[in-house]
Structures are given as structure tokens and as C-alpha cells.
Amino acid sequence: MKLSEKLAKAFDKQINAEMWSSNLYLSMALYFQKEGMDGFAHWMKKQAEEEMEHAHKMIDYAIDRGADVNIAQIDAVPTTWENPIAAFENVYNHECKVSAMIDDMMNIAEADKDHATRDFLFWFVREQVEEESTAKKILDDLNRYGECHIAIVDHELGKR
Numbered sequence: 001m002k003l004s005e006k007l008a009k010a011f012d013k014q015i016n017a018e019m020w021s022s023n024l025y026l027s028m029a030l031y032f033q034k035e036g037m038d039g040f041a042h043w044m045k046k047q048a049e050e051e052m053e054h055a056h057k058m059i060d061y062a063i064d065r066g067a068d069v070n071i072a073q074i075d076a077v078p079t080t081w082e083n084p085i086a087a088f089e090n091v092y093n094h095e096c097k098v099s100a101m102i103d104d105m106m107n108i109a110e111a112d113k114d115h116a117t118r119d120f121l122f123w124f125v126r127e128q129v130e131e132e133s134t135a136k137k138i139l140d141d142l143n144r145y146g147e148c149h150i151a152i153v154d155h156e157l158g159k160r
């Protein structure tokens with residue numbers, strides 16, 4: 001059974017959002033690199049790769065379901081942040097927004113009674129719990145330890 005028109009559009013939108021997320025994190029990686037925080041930069045590059053994998057996972061599924069996937073223009077991403085805390089606040093807030101977008105897709109799939117898509121999207125629902133929690137933990141660590149312990153967090157993130 002082919003994806004409904006509404007779901008196909010939702011997939012296009014989400015694929016664009018995942019690619020935008022990938023660019024956001026790549027931009028953060030470059031910011032951290034410029035600031036000499038290689039551990040943070042490494043973590044962000046991995047995150048950027050993961051977001052591109054999310055986009056491809058969605059592309060493959062939508063094509064399997066007979067949708068005509070359209071890759072639209074990707075908006076520009078920010079290029080600088082005030083400090084690591086501001087960057088991770090951005091990450092956490094962005095991931096909460098992505099979670100809400102996935103929930104919106106799930107609502108459309110439920111209205112369509114498209115059980116295959118619901119099943120597919122549950123992976124993303126679980127992934128978002130992890131993404132939010134990871135970003136929150138790093139943000140909490142940064143707030144707790146402050147600027148003077150930034151090198152410790154940088155070292156930890158470099159292990160990803």
C-alpha cells in the first residue's frame with residue numbers, strides 16, 4: 001500500500017529537517033574546532049553523521065512505500081554560539097522540537113491507520129528519547145562544572 005499524500009509530504013518535510021539537523025551539528029563541529037575544543041567537535045561530527053543516517057532511513061522507507069521523495073532546499077544554519085553551554089542549549093531545544101515533529105508524523109500515520117508507518121516511526125520515537133536525554137546530560141554537566149572544567153567534558157566527548 002502506497003503512503004498517503006499527506007504522509008508523503010510529512011516525510012519530505014522531516015527528511016529536510018533531518019538534513020538541516022545534520023548541517024546544524026556540522027556547523028557546531030566547526031565552531032568547536034575553531035575554539036580549540038576537539039572533543040566537542042568530534043562529538044558534533046558524529047551527531048551530524050547520525051542525522052544524515054536518519055534522513056536516509058526515512059528516504060529508503062518512503063521509497064519502499066512508493067512515495068515520490070523530493071529533496072528540497074535546506075535553509076542556512078547558525079554558524080556561531082556564545083559558548084559551549086549556549087550550543088548545548090541549542091542542541092537540547094532542537095531535539096525537543098524534532099521529537100514534536102516525529103509525534104506529528106505519528107499522528108498523521110494513526111489518522112491514516114497506516115500501521116507499517118507507525119511501526120517505522122516508533123524507532124524514531126525511541127531515538128528521540130535518547131537524543132534529548134544525552135543532550136540534557138551534557139548540558140547539565142556543563143552547567144554543573146562550569147567553564148573551569150570544560151577540558152574534562154571536552155575529553156569525555158572525544159571518546160564518542
Ligand code: FEO
Nearest residue numbers: 018051054098131
Ligand atoms: Fe534525527 Fe536528532 O533527530
